[in-house]
Amino acid sequence: MDELIKLHAATYKELLKNYMNTQDERALYGVEKVSKAFIKENILPEEIVNLHIDAMEEVSTNLNKDYKHSMNFLLEAMISYGLAMQEIQMLREEKHVLESEISVAASMQETLLGTTKPSIEGLDIGVISVPAHQMNGDYHHFIKGTDGSLGIAIADVIGKGIPAALCMSMIKYAMDSYPEESMSPKSILKNLNRVVERNVDPSMFITMCYAQYIPSEQKLRYSSAGHEPGYYYCAKNDTFKEIKAKGLVLGVSPDTEYKEYELIIEKNDMIILLTDGVTECRDGERFIESQEILSIIRKYAYLPAQEMVDNVYKHFERLQDFQLRDDFTLLILRKKV
Amino acid sequence: MNLTVNVVEENEKSVLNVSGEIDAYTAPKLKESLLPLTKKENNKVEVNLEKVTYMDSTGLGVFVSALKSTKENNSTLTLLNLQDRVFRIFKITGLDEVITIRAAIRGGNE
Numbered sequence A: 001m002d003e004l005i006k007l008h009a010a011t012y013k014e015l016l017k018n019y020m021n022t023q024d025e026r027a028l029y030g031v032e033k034v035s036k037a038f039i040k041e042n043i044l045p046e047e048i049v050n051l052h053i054d055a056m057e058e059v060s061t062n063l064n065k066d067y068k069h070s071m072n073f074l075l076e077a078m079i080s081y082g083l084a085m086q087e088i089q090m091l092r093e094e095k096h097v098l099e100s101e102i103s104v105a106a107s108m109q110e111t112l113l114g115t116t117k118p119s120i121e122g123l124d125i126g127v128i129s130v131p132a133h134q135m136n137g138d139y140h141h142f143i144k145g146t147d148g149s150l151g152i153a154i155a156d157v158i159g160k161g162i163p164a165a166l167c168m169s170m171i172k173y174a175m176d177s178y179p180e181e182s183m184s185p186k187s188i189l190k191n192l193n194r195v196v197e198r199n200v201d202p203s204m205f206i207t208m209c210y211a212q213y214i215p216s217e218q219k220l221r222y223s224s225a226g227h228e229p230g231y232y233y234c235a236k237n238d239t240f241k242e243i244k245a246k247g248l249v250l251g252v253s254p255d256t257e258y259k260e261y262e263l264i265i266e267k268n269d270m271i272i273l274l275t276d277g278v279t280e281c282r283d284g285e286r287f288i289e290s291q292e293i294l295s296i297i298r299k300y301a302y303l304p305a306q307e308m309v310d311n312v313y314k315h316f317e318r319l320q321d322f323q324l325r326d327d328f329t330l331l332i333l334r335k336k337v
Numbered sequence B: 001m002n003l004t005v006n007v008v009e010e011n012e013k014s015v016l017n018v019s020g021e022i023d024a025y026t027a028p029k030l031k032e033s034l035l036p037l038t039k040k041e042n043n044k045v046e047v048n049l050e051k052v053t054y055m056d057s058t059g060l061g062v063f064v065s066a067l068k069s070t071k072e073n074n075s076t077l078t079l080l081n082l083q084d085r086v087f088r089i090f091k092i093t094g095l096d097e098v099i100t101i102r103a104a105i106r107g108g109n110e
Helices: A003-022 A025-040 A045-059 A065-112 A161-176 A185-199 A290-299 A305-318 B027-038 B057-073 B084-092
Strands: A123-130 A138-144 A150-158 A205-214 A219-225 A231-234 A239-242 A261-264 A270-274 A328-335 B003-010 B013-022 B044-055 B076-080 B100-102
Touching (some): A003 A045, A123 A305, A138 A161, A138 A328, A150 A161, A150 B057, A161 A185, A161 A205, A185 A205, A205 A270, A205 B057, A239 A290, A290 A305, A305 A328, B003 B027, B013 B027, B027 B057, B044 B057, B044 B084
Parallel strands (some): B044 B076, B076 B100
Antiparallel strands (some): A123 A328, A150 A205, A205 A219, A219 A261, A231 A239, A231 A270, A270 A328, B003 B013
16 A cells, blocks of 8 residues: 555544544545545555454454454455446546547548648638547548539438448548549449449448539539538529439449439529538427528628638537537538629 | 337238337337348338437438348338428438338328
8 A cells, every 4th residue: 555545544544533432524524535535546445344444443442243243244245346446447448548549540531531622713612521429421522623623522421430431431532533534423423322332331321412513614513312402592582492402322222323403603602512410400409490500601691601611510509509419511612703 | 318119010011110219329229120020021011100200310221221121031111100300301312212101191291
């Protein structure tokens, strides 16, 4: 026993003596503090019982035999508690190791899936992606084509946590391997669907929206694989419209074909893409409806796109009982000229 | 919030009455009851979701693996009485076109 523990043991004896004589409550308060110190030093319950037995021998001269036997009995009964405590200690350490491994994996994922927001003349882009847990199952990616077009992928893998995050790396590398000339949204989704169908667990699948902006034609071409619909803001009429696109999620059926849609974009129009973490936010028991999200976007629409998405997220984060149940990704494009 | 699953077996048909919320925590329970039923040859599996108030994408994952399993085992899967919020995510994901969904109550989907 080191010095500190000896000191606490002495205090214990002192307090016990005091209490036996006076039944003063201050002694009870004192022993509470001592027991906390014991816990901190990982002193096992049976050691405390042992200490108590020793202390009683010193404090009292007329201990009867029954009492002494009973204390030895109690000592034995405490041993399993001691073992359980040691086990908890071990689990705590293991948990700590796991946590640090996950955080290494999370930062690796960030590097692997990293994408830079491109700067495109006349286009203002804002994006925020917040994982609900350590690893993000949402994914977004920008691909700048040599013809001046911009490819935007936003995806959500169903299934959470680490397996979901690993799955996303597969998507990214599959996409990187496609030659640029075959990059129409519907063919990208068709190809990815085959990759996902062959390679992931049956209970896992991916929703994705792939959009391609062609500045020379002021046109957005897009296809959706079961992804949460985005919104189109028309500046001329000051209205939001759901971007409707039908298509089966990736990974369910091998020969799925995807439809491609087109949208003409004019000055100050916006394209809003998101994942269902945005529409599945809850404030206590209440779901946050899409109308509410749009009204918040409208509130911050005077800001540059990046500040807009940051502020929308902050708005929801500030709600009193806000809980992020799923990863949250919000991406806004605005045509400036 | 909890999830309860109660299975009624009839001849060549199994009905699962599910109530509560289906999310990452409760989905394994649903999977445990549902998957073995889809593995019986020629079994008709019906899942009644009338009392399911919330389902997230993990729930969809369970139904997708159940669907795949019915195809391998010659059984069928039908979902019944979905609440609007639940039906919406089947619709968005396009899964309403590959999974049979039937509304038996008035004011339901379809």
